[in-house]
Amino acid sequence: MELKHSPGPWETKREYSHGPVIILGGDGKPVVVCREKRDPEEYEANVLLMSAAPELLSELIASHDREWMEDHEGIPAHMAGERPDECGACAVIVKALGMK
Numbered sequence: 001m002e003l004k005h006s007p008g009p010w011e012t013k014r015e016y017s018h019g020p021v022i023i024l025g026g027d028g029k030p031v032v033v034c035r036e037k038r039d040p041e042e043y044e045a046n047v048l049l050m051s052a053a054p055e056l057l058s059e060l061i062a063s064h065d066r067e068w069m070e071d072h073e074g075i076p077a078h079m080a081g082e083r084p085d086e087c088g089a090c091a092v093i094v095k096a097l098g099m100k
């Protein structure tokens with residue numbers, strides 16, 4: 001499984017108070033600049049969620065593959081992303097990786 005996104009972990013940074021939040025990749029380069037367009041509390045929560053994305057994805061894939069080493073509820077054992085029509089975790093992984 002090829003992960004094309006910027007290396008993690010991602011961190012957040014503001015260049016000045018009330019300025020846009022910059023999400024930095026594990027290599028220290030900017031990944032995205034987030035401008036506030038919503039309620040401030042919701043905006044901060046959204047930025048934190050986005051900045052955790054690489055770690056969430058890695059942990060989801062690892063957890064998925066441990067869980068699905070065996071068949072469950074009529075769905076055969078499989079690897080992350082292989083059964084998006086039957087497995088909710090696979091559907092999210094396929095969405096995050098832009099797999100078809």
Ligand SMILES: [Zn+2]
Nearest residue numbers: 083087089090
């Ligand atoms: Zn699955």
